[in-house]
Amino acid sequence: MSPVSIRWLGHAAFQLKQGSTEILIDPWLTNPLSPAKPEEMRPDYIVVTHDHGDHLGEAIEISKRTGAPVIAVYELANFIQENGGNAIGMNIGGPAVLKNGVKVYLTPAFHSSTHGSPTGAVVDLGGFKIYHAGDTGLFGDMKLIGEVYSPDLALLPIGGFFTMNADQAAIAVQLIGPRYAAPMHYNTFDVIKQDPSYFAERVKRLRPLTEVIIPKPGEWIELK
Numbered sequence: 001m002s003p004v005s006i007r008w009l010g011h012a013a014f015q016l017k018q019g020s021t022e023i024l025i026d027p028w029l030t031n032p033l034s035p036a037k038p039e040e041m042r043p044d045y046i047v048v049t050h051d052h053g054d055h056l057g058e059a060i061e062i063s064k065r066t067g068a069p070v071i072a073v074y075e076l077a078n079f080i081q082e083n084g085g086n087a088i089g090m091n092i093g094g095p096a097v098l099k100n101g102v103k104v105y106l107t108p109a110f111h112s113s114t115h116g117s118p119t120g121a122v123v124d125l126g127g128f129k130i131y132h133a134g135d136t137g138l139f140g141d142m143k144l145i146g147e148v149y150s151p152d153l154a155l156l157p158i159g160g161f162f163t164m165n166a167d168q169a170a171i172a173v174q175l176i177g178p179r180y181a182a183p184m185h186y187n188t189f190d191v192i193k194q195d196p197s198y199f200a201e202r203v204k205r206l207r208p209l210t211e212v213i214i215p216k217p218g219e220w221i222e223l224k
Contacts, residue, residue, distance in 0.1 A: 009029055013034065024035065025155075038057075041062050045068055046070045048136065049109065056224045058212040063086050069087060079195070129151045133154065155181075155182050157183075163185055183212075
């Protein structure tokens with residue numbers, strides 16, 4: 001299995017690379033922390049967890065320019081297509097089987113959305129599995145997500161107010177049991193200000209086998 005590179009682009013936006021495959025998740029690239037510009041992106045696929053503007057972001061714009069399909073829950077995919085983007089509509093379950101053996105599963109998330117249900121996503125890059133929780137509160141079936149998908153990396157919101165806070169996200173790590181965990185959806189606005197080192201401390205206490213990674217916006221991190 002070749003290494004996977006991840007890059008946090010602020011808020012809940014991530015860029016994933018393995019070999020020649022590149023995937024964007026929740027590409028709100030005009031967020032205050034983002035070092036990237038939408039016009040620079042040329043992904044093979046885009047995954048969107050729900051239709052709030054801080055997650056749908058510039059997905060339609062990037063899809064229209066590059067032809068990259070947006071993978072999203074069925075109703076949101078229809079909305080994207082109606083607005084000129086390319087989309088693959090699926091639902092919670094899956095997987096969508098993509099080129100180079102990449103698989104995407106949609107998972108439940110406890111949040112709100114206008115077009116279809118909010119979701120998380122598990123992206124399987126040749127055996128390395130990344131769970132992006134989307135926007136969600138803490139829920140007990142995160143344990144089931146851990147058991148079914150065995151994610152290597154969990155990307156979890158810690159900002160509170162709209163989502164889990166750092167304490168709740170640490171419990172999520174305990175339930176999921178990934179090898180790595182990284183915080184997201186924090187410090188974009190005052191209402192979601194959090195110290196990610198506190199999240200790391202809580203995880204160390206509750207789930208010491210998980211290594212917490214705290215990426216800086218724009219920093220590439222290679223995992224295997």
